[in-house]
Amino acid sequence: MAPAAPIQNEQEKVLVNLPPGSGPTVYKEAYDNGPKSYEKEISRKDTAPPPKYPNYLPTWNPDVKYPPLTPFEHYDHGKDADPTFPNLLKGAKVTDLTSNIGAEVEGIQLSQLNDAGKDELALFVAQKKVVAFRNQDFADLPIQQALDFGGYFGRHHIHPTSGGPAGHPEIHLVHRSVDDTSAQDFLKEHSNSLTWHSDVTYEKQPPGTTFLYLLDGPPTGGDTLFANQAEAYNRLSPEFRKRLHGLKAVHSAHEQATSSLARGGIVRREPVTSVHPIVREHPVTKEKALFVNPQFTRYIVGFKKEESDHLLKFLYDHTALGQDFQARVKWAPGTVVVWDNRVTFHSAILDWFDGHRRHLARITPQAEAPYEPPFEG
Numbered sequence: 001m002a003p004a005a006p007i008q009n010e011q012e013k014v015l016v017n018l019p020p021g022s023g024p025t026v027y028k029e030a031y032d033n034g035p036k037s038y039e040k041e042i043s044r045k046d047t048a049p050p051p052k053y054p055n056y057l058p059t060w061n062p063d064v065k066y067p068p069l070t071p072f073e074h075y076d077h078g079k080d081a082d083p084t085f086p087n088l089l090k091g092a093k094v095t096d097l098t099s100n101i102g103a104e105v106e107g108i109q110l111s112q113l114n115d116a117g118k119d120e121l122a123l124f125v126a127q128k129k130v131v132a133f134r135n136q137d138f139a140d141l142p143i144q145q146a147l148d149f150g151g152y153f154g155r156h157h158i159h160p161t162s163g164g165p166a167g168h169p170e171i172h173l174v175h176r177s178v179d180d181t182s183a184q185d186f187l188k189e190h191s192n193s194l195t196w197h198s199d200v201t202y203e204k205q206p207p208g209t210t211f212l213y214l215l216d217g218p219p220t221g222g223d224t225l226f227a228n229q230a231e232a233y234n235r236l237s238p239e240f241r242k243r244l245h246g247l248k249a250v251h252s253a254h255e256q257a258t259s260s261l262a263r264g265g266i267v268r269r270e271p272v273t274s275v276h277p278i279v280r281e282h283p284v285t286k287e288k289a290l291f292v293n294p295q296f297t298r299y300i301v302g303f304k305k306e307e308s309d310h311l312l313k314f315l316y317d318h319t320a321l322g323q324d325f326q327a328r329v330k331w332a333p334g335t336v337v338v339w340d341n342r343v344t345f346h347s348a349i350l351d352w353f354d355g356h357r358r359h360l361a362r363i364t365p366q367a368e369a370p371y372e373p374p375f376e377g
Helices: 023-034 115-128 143-152 184-191 229-235 236-243 256-260 305-320
Strands: 091-094 104-107 130-133 174-177 209-216 226-229 248-252 275-277 280-281 287-292 297-300 326-329 336-340 342-347 357-364
Touching: 115 130, 115 209, 115 336, 130 326, 143 357, 226 229, 229 287, 229 305, 275 280, 297 305, 336 342
Parallel strands: 104 130
Antiparallel strands: 091 104, 130 336, 174 357, 209 336, 209 357, 226 326, 226 342, 248 275, 248 297, 280 287
């Protein structure tokens, strides 16, 4: 068995100095140093309860900057997994969400898995594409313990623009406070809220096995849609698939950085662009999958703008409209959703009413650089 990937290489380690004190005072001072103040989030006395996990509220330190990411050798532990899943699924109840993507699992505790169970987790998620594990203790663990678990699956990605818990920038936070009206504001200008994407595909080595766990959420709404991009590839005709092989597309972080600055946010690492194949192969399952998404993919190398726009729009629409290879995951307390960013894209759904907090934490191990398989018909 290959050794676990390091949590973070030395060049990327950044220490965050917490303000003196403990408890809510620490978090209040940290948030007041960011682009937003979360004082109401810490000790609400009006219409909403305080956050369940104040240690996970986002912080921003505008003085912290990160150097460019450096290449590393990724090892996918799914290669070492027993395909009968004796360690992962012993005593578990598994319910498939659809015939080709998604499952729910009850009766096991991820945090208690040994290395063999983690190997099986990597393989199981690669096969199912997205798995919702219910009644988990991830949110109640010390944050570093959760990060240590995720670090088994690859080097942690530190997001260049998002806030993280104080002292733990490796955690990417999805946070909308009870006072945040942006969800409904967005729908005043758009007919739907879908923003299909795979996470940070602008990196040279985008994420693989990825973890998202619920901290606080609305009683209904805020689900997440996932699409199976391996099945999306399979649905294309052999001649069309053949034409896609050999094509590469540019993925860019520049627009995300510009948007963050426009909102008064931060950019902690200079934005990058990467060129990735439009079709990639999963290193364990050997499945071929489409690897483009409308949030970060900009254009096809060597195509004129009109040609690139036309083909990319077809591929986006093909996957987004393919409801027969999609799954909808409903969040509930104690849920940890694990998915493979290499063979899926996803979108949150902004369909809850204002006045409810939505708060999740993501652990995002990076994987190998995408590589293109030979066309096999």
